[in-house]
Amino acid sequence: MRLALFITCFNDTLFPETGKSVVRVLRRLGHEVEFPYDQVCCGQMHFNSGYREDAVPLVRSFVDAFEGYDAVVVPSGSCTAMVREYHAVVARQAGGTLPAGVARVAPKVYEFSEFLVDVLGVTDVGAYFPHSVAYHPTCHSLRLLRVGDRPTRLLRAVRGLTLVDLPRADECCGFGGTFAVKNVDTSVAMGGDKVSAALESGAQVLCAGDNSCLTHIGGLISRQHAGIRVLHLADILACTEALPDLQPYGPGLDIASGFAAEQTPAPEVTR
Amino acid sequence: MERYEANREARTVILDRLRTALDDRPKPPPVRRAYRRERPAGLDVVGRFAERVADYEATVLRVYDAQDLLSAASDLLREAGVSRLAVPTGSRLAWLTRLGVELVVDSPPLDNDALGEIDAVATGCALAIAETGTIVLDTGPDQGRRALTLLPDYHLCVVRADQVVGTVPEAVARLNPRRPQTWISGPSATSDIELERVEGVHGPRTLHVLLTG
C-alpha cells in the first residue's frame, strides 16, 4: 500500500509534532508514510469564506500531489471533510479535468482515526498515556465524516488512559474557521462553555482530532489558566512507556499545568 | 370573485416569475414511501392509544359494557362538576341523560356566547390514532360542528375500540379532506413560558376519553 500523509497547512505550520506523531504511530504499526512535498492546503478556508474561485488552484494542487497513492491519511477531521465532501463542488464549478481528478483521489482520503480503524483494522496501537482524557468530537468529524466511536475506541485501548465523558460533547466549540474572528464574541461564548464542560468532566487532557478546534479551546484555557491541556488524538496515540508524553509543542499551551512548551524543538525520538 | 379578478395581473406575474425561476428544469428524486404505513404487527392498538392519550395528561377510562360505560361516565362528569352538557344534534349520546346532567342539544345551533357558558360537551369521534394518542373529529355523526368542542371547558369524547387505527398514515387514508377536521391530542396546552408545558389555554382544559368495547 502506497500511503501518503496530508499534514494540512495548519498542522504543518503550527503543529509539526502532530505530524511526527502520525508518522510515529504508523511506523510502530509497520507502515511507512510518504510526505509529498507538493502538498499545500485543502482550500477549506477559502471555500468556507466565500473565496471559492481561490479554492480552485488549491484543489487542483491537492489532486496533483496525491494522485497515485492508495490511501491518504489526514490528522484533521475538517480538512478530510473538505476533501471528501466539497472538493467535488469546487471541481464542478471549475470544470475541465478537475472533477475526474477529484473523483479519483477524494475517496482515498481518510481522517486519522478512520484510517487506523477502517483501513488498518487496528484499535490498539500500543500506546501508553497515564492520564484522564475527555474526547471532544469535532463537528466535521462528527457530522460530515461520521467517525462515530472510532476515536474513543482507539483511546480506550491506550494503556493507563482513563477516558471520561465530556458533558454536552456534541456541541460545537465555536472555532468555525473565520467564524472565530468574524463573530469573535459568539465564538468565545461557545468556547467558554466548552472549557466549562471540559472542567466539569474532571479530565486532565481534552483530546480531539482537529488542532484547529483545539487551538481555539486551548487558547481560551491558556488565557484563563484553566489547568487542562488539549492534545490531538495522534499525540496521545504516539505516547509509549519509552516515550511518555513528550510533546514539546501542543496546542494545549497551558502554562499552569507544567507542560509549558519549550522554545527549541525537542529532540525527536522515534522507535 | 371580483376581488380575485382584480388580482389577475399579480397572478400572471407570479406564475411567470416561478416558471422563469425553474428554467433549469430541476428533476426531483422520486418520492419513496418506504416508511411505515401500517401499525407494527401484534400491536395492541387500543392499549397503546390509551397509554398515549394518558401521556398528554388526559384521563382515559376503558369500559367493556353498557353498565360500565354509564358508571364511568357518571364518575367522570361528577368529578369534573358538570351540570350542563352540550351534545351534537342527532346524537346517539342520549343515554347521558340517565346520569342526571342537563343535556343541551346544539339544535338550533347555539350562539357562541351561549355555547361558552356551557360547562361541558360530549361527542364521539371519526377515528383515533394509537401511536400519537390523537382523536380526530370530522363533524360526522355524534361530533357536531367545530365550535361545539371548542368553547366548553370540558370535553368528554367517546371512542369505540374499532375506531382506533395504528398510525398517522392509516388515519390520513381513512379521512375525507372535504370535511373540516380537528385533530386533538390531549387538552389544550402551551409551552410558551420557559418551555414549561401548561395544560389548558383556550381550548377545553380538560379532556376525558371513554374507550368502549
Added chain:
Amino acid sequence: MTTSVRREPTFVGMPPFPEAAHAELANDVQRANLRAATHTIRAKRDAVVAEVPDWELLRRAGEAIKDDVLAGLPGYLERLEVAVRAAGGVVHWARDAAEANTIVVAIARAKGVDEVVKVKSMATEEIELNNALARAGIHAWETDLAQLIVQLGEDLPSHILVPAIHRNRAEIREIFVREMGRFGRPAPERLSDEPGALAAAARRHLREKFLRAKVAVSGGNFAIADTGTVCVVESEGNGRMCLTLPETLITVLGVEKLLPTWSDLEVFLQLLPRSATGERMNPYTSMWTGVTPGDGPQEFHLILLDNGRSDVLADPVGRQALRCIRCSACLNVCPVYERTGGHAYGSVYPGPIGAILTPQLRGIAAHRVDAQTASLPFASSLCGACFDACPVRIDIPEVLVHLRAQLVDGERGPRDRAEEVGMKAVRWAFEKPWRIGFAQHVAGVGGRFARHGVIGRVPLPKRFTGPVSAWFADRDAPAPPAESFRSWYKRTDGGQEE
C-alpha cells in the same frame, strides 16, 4: 373600549450580526432562558424522534415531496386555486408584502371591522401586516400566548415557534400586569408568575376578543393542491378559535407551502410535531377546505404570497430553503442561536434557517445587499447540527457557504479589502510549496520572541489589527514553532535520520 391602534416595532435598522450579537450575549436573562429552553426542547425532540424507527425514511420522503412541489410549483398553485374556488373560497395573489397587506386591509374594511384576531403566522410577520392594519386604524390582536407577550411588550419575536422564548416568567407577569388593561380585560390583581396562572390570564384576556371578532387572519402550515385543504398546526386552541368562530377568515400563505396530495400529510404530520415541540402530536391540528355551510367562517380568502420566494426558487442551491416547514428544530439545536438569541439575526426568521432564508428573500441572488443582510451567512460556525435536525433535510451549511460565495465572489456584499488581501496572500503562498516553506520559516523566527511558546495579549488597537486582535482579545495562541513539519521531514527523512 377605546384604545389607539399601536404600531409595532420592526427589525429595520438592526446592526450586522456580530455587533447585534455582542449586545445580546450580555443579556444574562436571555442567556439563562435560552440555555434552559433549548436544552429542554432538544431532549424532548431527541426522545420522540428516537421512538420512530423510520424517521430517516420520513425525512427523505419529506425532502422529496417538497422538492417535487418546488419543481412543479406553478402547476400546483393553479391546482390549489381551482380546488379552493370550487370549495367556495376566494384566492388572491400578492407579489409582495404591500400587495398582500392591501388585500387584507381591503377585506377588513369591506367587513366594516376595526379589529381582527390573528393566529401566529410567520408570513404575516414577514409582511408586517399588523403595522399595515394599524395604519388603516384596525387592531390586530395576536392570540398565540408567546406572540401576545411580544405584542403587549412592544417587543420583537426571537424564535419561530416560541416568539417570546427570550422572556422569563417574571418579565411576562410584569408585561401582563402593565399592558393587558390597556387593550382589554386586565390581568387579575395579584397575578402570580406561575406559567399556569399566566396562561389563565391570557385565556381570560383573549376570550372576549375571540367571541366578538368578525374577521380572523391566519397563516397556514400546509395547503393541499389537489383538494384545496389548508392545515394549521397549533397547541393552545387560539388557532381553532380564529379558524372557527369569526365569519370571515383570511389566510396568508407563502407560495412554497403546498403539498401535492392529501396523503402527503401522512409524512408531514409526523415530521412537524416531533421536530417542533418535541411531541408525538401537537394538541390541535385544524384542516378546512373552502367553506363549509353551517360550520365555521362562511367567507374564506386565501392570499398566495410571493414576496421574494420566486427569487429563492431561481437559485438551484439556495431553493432548498423553500422546503422549510418552520419547525424551529434548527434554532433549537444551534449553538450560535442558543447564545445570541433570535433578535441578533435582525429578521423575523432567526437562527440557521433565517441565516439562509433572509438573505435570499432580500434578493442576494439578484443584487447587492446591505451589511446586515450580508452578515447573516457568516453567523454560523458551520457545525452542521441544523442539517441533522432538519425534518426536510435542508443542507443549511451548504447553502450558507454558497451564499458566502455569492457575497464574495459574486460581489453582492460590502467589500472587505483587508480580508481580500489576506486571502489572496494566503492563496499566493499556497500556490507553490516553497512559498509556504518560506512563510513558515519567517513565522518560526518570529515565534522565538514568544514567551513559553505562547502568544498572549496583543496590545494593538482593534482597527489596526482586525482579525488578529479579535483572536487575541480572549484567547492565546501557540507561537509558530521554529521548524515546520515539512522542514523536519526533509531534514530527518521523516524521522529516519534523527
